[in-house]
Amino acid sequence: MGKIFATDKTIRMGIWGLGRGRAFIDQCKALNIEIVAGCDLNKTMCDDFRKICPDAFITQNEDEFLACDMDAVLVATYFFAHADDAIKALNAGKHVLSEVSAFFTPAEGVRLVEAVEKSGKVYALAENYADQFVKKLWQDGVFGELAYAEFDYVHECRPLCYSYLYGDPMIPGNTAHAWRSWLNFHYYCTHSLGSAMEITGTRPVKVYAPPSDKTLPGYLPGSEMGAMKPSFVTMDNGGIIRNLMGASTADSHTRKIWGTRAYVDLSSANPIVRLGQCGRSTAMTLDQPKDEITELASKAGHGGGDFYVLYNFANSLLNGAPEPWDIYRACDVTLTGIMAVKSEYSGGIPIDVPDFRDKAVREAFRNDHFMQMRLDPKKIFPDDQDIKETSHFANIMNDLDRAWTFRGVPLVIAAVEGMKLYPYMKDVASKVAVQTKVQELLRDLPSLVDTFRQAKYLMEKYAGSPAAEALRSLCESAYPEKFENPEAFRAELTGWLMHCNLSSTPQLSMSADEAVLEKVQVPECPEGFALRKFREGDEEGYVALMKSAGFYQWDARNAENSKKTAINGGIYFVEEIATGRIVATAMTNLMRTPSGEEKGELGWVAVHPDFRGKHLAEIVSLAAMKGFREAGYKWICLLTDDFRIPAIKTYLKMGWKPIIKDEAMNKRWERIYKRLGMKLDTDAFNNNKSKN
Numbered sequence: 001m002g003k004i005f006a007t008d009k010t011i012r013m014g015i016w017g018l019g020r021g022r023a024f025i026d027q028c029k030a031l032n033i034e035i036v037a038g039c040d041l042n043k044t045m046c047d048d049f050r051k052i053c054p055d056a057f058i059t060q061n062e063d064e065f066l067a068c069d070m071d072a073v074l075v076a077t078y079f080f081a082h083a084d085d086a087i088k089a090l091n092a093g094k095h096v097l098s099e100v101s102a103f104f105t106p107a108e109g110v111r112l113v114e115a116v117e118k119s120g121k122v123y124a125l126a127e128n129y130a131d132q133f134v135k136k137l138w139q140d141g142v143f144g145e146l147a148y149a150e151f152d153y154v155h156e157c158r159p160l161c162y163s164y165l166y167g168d169p170m171i172p173g174n175t176a177h178a179w180r181s182w183l184n185f186h187y188y189c190t191h192s193l194g195s196a197m198e199i200t201g202t203r204p205v206k207v208y209a210p211p212s213d214k215t216l217p218g219y220l221p222g223s224e225m226g227a228m229k230p231s232f233v234t235m236d237n238g239g240i241i242r243n244l245m246g247a248s249t250a251d252s253h254t255r256k257i258w259g260t261r262a263y264v265d266l267s268s269a270n271p272i273v274r275l276g277q278c279g280r281s282t283a284m285t286l287d288q289p290k291d292e293i294t295e296l297a298s299k300a301g302h303g304g305g306d307f308y309v310l311y312n313f314a315n316s317l318l319n320g321a322p323e324p325w326d327i328y329r330a331c332d333v334t335l336t337g338i339m340a341v342k343s344e345y346s347g348g349i350p351i352d353v354p355d356f357r358d359k360a361v362r363e364a365f366r367n368d369h370f371m372q373m374r375l376d377p378k379k380i381f382p383d384d385q386d387i388k389e390t391s392h393f394a395n396i397m398n399d400l401d402r403a404w405t406f407r408g409v410p411l412v413i414a415a416v417e418g419m420k421l422y423p424y425m426k427d428v429a430s431k432v433a434v435q436t437k438v439q440e441l442l443r444d445l446p447s448l449v450d451t452f453r454q455a456k457y458l459m460e461k462y463a464g465s466p467a468a469e470a471l472r473s474l475c476e477s478a479y480p481e482k483f484e485n486p487e488a489f490r491a492e493l494t495g496w497l498m499h500c501n502l503s504s505t506p507q508l509s510m511s512a513d514e515a516v517l518e519k520v521q522v523p524e525c526p527e528g529f530a531l532r533k534f535r536e537g538d539e540e541g542y543v544a545l546m547k548s549a550g551f552y553q554w555d556a557r558n559a560e561n562s563k564k565t566a567i568n569g570g571i572y573f574v575e576e577i578a579t580g581r582i583v584a585t586a587m588t589n590l591m592r593t594p595s596g597e598e599k600g601e602l603g604w605v606a607v608h609p610d611f612r613g614k615h616l617a618e619i620v621s622l623a624a625m626k627g628f629r630e631a632g633y634k635w636i637c638l639l640t641d642d643f644r645i646p647a648i649k650t651y652l653k654m655g656w657k658p659i660i661k662d663e664a665m666n667k668r669w670e671r672i673y674k675r676l677g678m679k680l681d682t683d684a685f686n687n688n689k690s691k692n
Contacts, residue, residue, distance in 0.1 A: 004293060004311070005032050005318050012036045013097075014057075014068055016085060017076030018045040019165040020099060024074060025052055027300050027307045031314040039065035044168070066092040072317065074126075075099060079179040079187070083108035090119040097124045097313045100190040101337060102330040106354070106368035109331055113356050116327040124313045124323045125330035128305025129153075129191045130198035131255075131266050132297075133288040138199050142273075144261030146200040146239035151192035153245050154252040157225050158218050159404065162397040167404075169394035174387060174467070176220060176377035176394075184224035184372045185245035186231065186340035193233060193243045194333045195255060195266075198324060202235035203332050203355075209340040210348040216248060218401055218409070218474035220466045222375040231340045233353075243340075331356040341372055380467040393458060393467050399451040400474055406437075407444060408451070409478040415441040416479055419496050428664050435500065436643040442493050443550040445486060446609075452483040494552045507639040508648075508668065509659040512602075512625065514634040516655035520625045525574060526614050529583070531623055534563065534571035541582040542571075549606035562604060565590045570627040572620045576611070583608040584616035586624040588631065600628050600636040605647065618650050625654070642668055645675055652676075 013028070014037030015021040021038075028035055037057040038049045046058050059065050066073070066088060072095040075085045083103035086096045096116075102125055103109045116123040137143065161181040163169050170177060186209060193204065209231035219226035228246035235241060244252070255266035263274040263281070270288075274281040288294060293311070297304030315321040332353065339351045354361045381390045400408045418434035425431050441448075455471045462468045482489040525531050534542070539559045546554035562571060570588030575581065589603030602624055607617045628636050638656065640647060658669045658680075666680075673680040 003032055004030055004296070005314065007032065007318055009318055010034050011072055011314055011317055012070040013072045013074060014038065014065060014070045014094075015049075015074045015076065016040075016062070016065060016089070017074075017078075017099070018042070018049040019076070021074055021076035022049055022052060023301050024306055024310060027296065027310050030296055031310050032318060033310065033314055036070050037065055037068040042164070042171075044171075045164075062088070066094070071095060072097060072122075072313075076126075079183060080104040083112045086123070087112060087115045090115045090121055090123070093119075093121070095122040095313075095317060097126055097309070098330070099126050100194070101125075101187055101334040102327075103334055104187070104338075105371050106335065106338060106365035109335065109356060110362045110366050113327055113331060113362060122313070122316050122323060123327045123330070124309075124316065125190070125325040125333070126309045127190050127194040127198070127325050127330075127333065128302045128309045129195040130305070130308075131195070131271065132304075132308055133286070134264055134266060134271050135199045137264075138201070138259075142262055143257065143259030143264060145237055145259060146196075146202050146235060146241075147258045147260050148239060149196050149200070149241045149257040150254055151196045151241060151243055151256075152252040152254040153188070153192040154228070154248055154250070155246075156251055156403050157247040158216065159398070159401050161219060161223070161225065162394045162401075167398075169398045171394075172387075172391055173394035174381050174385065174390035176380055176467075178377055180225060181220055181377045182223045182225060182372075182374045184341050184344075185227070185229040185247070186344065187337045187372070188245055189231070189243055189337040189340065190333050192245060192255075193241060193336060194325075196241050196243075196257065197235075197329070197333060200235070200239070200257065202237050202239060203329075204233045204241075204336045204353045205236050206234040206350050206352055207336050207340045207343055208232045208348060208350040209343040211344050217477040218397075218470055220375055220377075220380060220470045222373075222466070224372065229340070229344070231336075231343070233336060234350075328355075328357050338370070342370060375466065380470075381462055381465050385462065389458065389461070390467070392454060393471075396451060396454050396458070396471070397474075399447070400455065400471075400478075406440075408448065409474055411437060411441055411444065412448070412478040415493070416482075419500075422500060429667065431500075432642055432668065435497065436641065438493050438497055439550070439641060440643050442490065442497075442552060445490055445493075449483055449486045452480065490552055498553065506665075507641060508665070508672075509637055509639055510648075510651055510656040511635060511637045511659050512654070512656050517625060517629040517633065517636070519655070520622055520629060522622045522626055523615075523619060525616075525619060528577055529614075529616070530575050530577055531619060532573055532575060533569060534566070534573065538573070538582065542573075542585065545582045545585060545608055546604065546606055548608050551604075551606065562587060562589070565603075567600065567631050568627060570624055570631075572623040572627070574616045574620055581608075583611040584620045586617070586620035588624050588627045591637075600631075600633045602628075602636060602638040605638075612646075617647065618654065621650070621654065642672060645672065648672060649676055652678075 011033045013033050013035055016039045018038050018040040025035055035053050035056055039059055039062055040046050041060055050058055057068055073089040075082055075096060075098040077085050082098050086098045089096050103112050161177050212227050212229055215226040226247050228248055230244045233241045233243055257264050261277055265272040271286045272283050273286060274283055297307040300307035312324055316323040336353050339353050343349055343351045354365060356362050402408045403410050415437040418437055422434050455475055459468045459471050539556060542559045543554055543556060567588040567590050572586050573582045574584035576583050584607045586605040587603045589601040591599045591601035605617055605621055660666050660669060670680050
């Protein structure tokens with residue numbers, strides 16, 4: 001794809017803050033932007049950036065960075081440092097694209113505006129949530145004037161209190177994140193309020209924010225990041241925006257606008273409009289016209305918003321186009337957040353939003369250093385702490401709260417509460433989801449028991465410290481009494497799985513045909529391992545392996561039954577040579593259906609958790625598939641579960657295909673393919689039949 005702008009001019013840009021900042025890199029080339037430098041205090045961030053931009057100058061020193069030959073700086077440093085860092089860049093003669101928000105105190109805002117005015121450089125705020133298509137329709141008069149709107153930015157943030165943006169635990173591990181661990185969410189009003197402002201072209205003039213301090217477990221005492229923060233904002237045309245930020249039990253990105261002529265809902269992928277200026281109007285879904293720009297935007301983060309931020313900035317530098325988020329609009333949205341915090345701290349009184357376009361107004365705030373009361377994320381343990389112990393804190397929190405992969409405490413709560421609500425669930429998908437969570441919890445239970453043990457030690461030794469309180473509240477929300485007796489907890493989960501209504505949620509099935517079996521080649525085992533078949537005396541090791549892999553109901557009877565149904569004795573093992581331990585298995589199972597039909601099934605594929613990542617499952621599976629071929633089978637099948645994504649990925653790689661017999665099964669496979677980043681070809685997989 002060619003460049004968007006009809007010019008050979010290039011913008012030489014440096015990125016200051018390589019966590020969030022590196023998310024913009026992919027869109028730069030098409031916008032005549034060359035990344036020439038990077039700066040971050042974190043050496044790991046610098047090393048990762050070097051892999052992406054090997055020719056760029058990279059440093060941990062901001063003065064060296066600002067001395068580089070470049071036209072512009074993307075400021076993506078700590079939230080509370082944006083103003084000072086932007087001013088430094090402006091004073092160094094650079095144009096500035098700043099991450100949100102623009103500043104942290106009104107006094108900083110005054111200094112920033114004056115630095116921009118004095119420099120003559122372009123300043124832009126990287127606000128990235130406005131729908132550009134609906135913005136154009138608004139400008140065309142389709143919706144009339146803003147009457148009322150509801151915009152949410154409710155976003156999972158608890159894991160980010162103890163880790164970096166891409167999931168690595170904080171270093172040193174006895175600290176919390178520099179600002180995400182404590183920030184009042186009102187400050188982060190840009191992604192909700194900013195979107196409404198840009199679409200409607202209105203400006204905030206007054207804000208009211210009621211006190212709100214009900215925080216989720218797992219946050220540090222004094223943190224305001226884990227509470228819901230609603231505000232009501234009066235705009236300059238008299239319209240009202242209900243603006244909601246926060247982190248809670250369900251993310252929300254509601255975006256609804258009631259205009260004086262029409263209504264639009266931007267909460268889903270395609271805008272839904274209601275025309276006719278009446279409450280009973282028909283909902284109509286719109287599809288944005290496609291062009292080169294929208295195609296590029298579709299590949300960018302935040303629903304394409306990251307692209308438009310760069311596009312507008314580059315358009316301003318290259319062509320002199322007006323910047324939609326110039327310094328004054330940046331002040332409008334940033335000051336609304338600050339004044340919302342003031343309102344909340346004052347018991348919810350309405351507060352005017354100052355207009356920093358007016359020098360006299362700025363003068364009134366020149367010495368206004370109001371800011372949130374905040375904790376020190378570097379002092380969450382006592383001064384006399386044992387660093388060898390407390391340095392594990394961030395890792396423990398990371399293991400307890402992997403919300404985005406649904407591990408740790410979120411998984412425990414979802415599984416246990418899901419079992420309680422299971423009898424009231426009518427749709428198959430919900431029941432499958434609960435069964436999957438329970439199975440995943442059984443898989444993770446050994447490691448979680450160890451994590452709870454480590455957490456308990458720190459809680460008791462450093463009782464009363466902010467870190468201990470965060471651990472205590474998080475662990476207490478996840479049935480800590482069950483982790484005192486993990487064997488009973490395991491038995492409870494296993495028993496529930498055995499007695500829940502499994503008939504409504506059959507396992508997934510896959511097939512491999514003659515063409516796939518003909519191509520099977522069994523690779524060599526990694527050094528230190530050997531492939532072999534079952535031998536008498538292997539029963540105990542076989543059962544131990546299956547239990548370690550999450551098949552907790554497995555016992556000696558299952559092992560004996562497998563020996564009886566294995567075709568040509570085809571129970572395959574990978575053995576660790578040094579210890580003789582069985583660490584992976586698969587078998588050529590003779591499966592009999594309820595109708596009496598016999599099929600070849602790739603059965604009981606398992607790998608010990610300590611030996612995953614060595615492709616052992618693939619080796620034993622291919623060995624069994626070769627066994628089927630040698631036994632004359634032309635078609636075989638297997639059964640698996642929705643949550644076994646790594647296993648399914650391996651089966652697909654080996655040529656297996658889903659068996660899809662109804663719409664419910666089709667939807668389950670669609671969800672799995674989506675998680676794998678693949679597209680399901682339903683027609684190719686429907687009604688696979690045995691050819692045996």
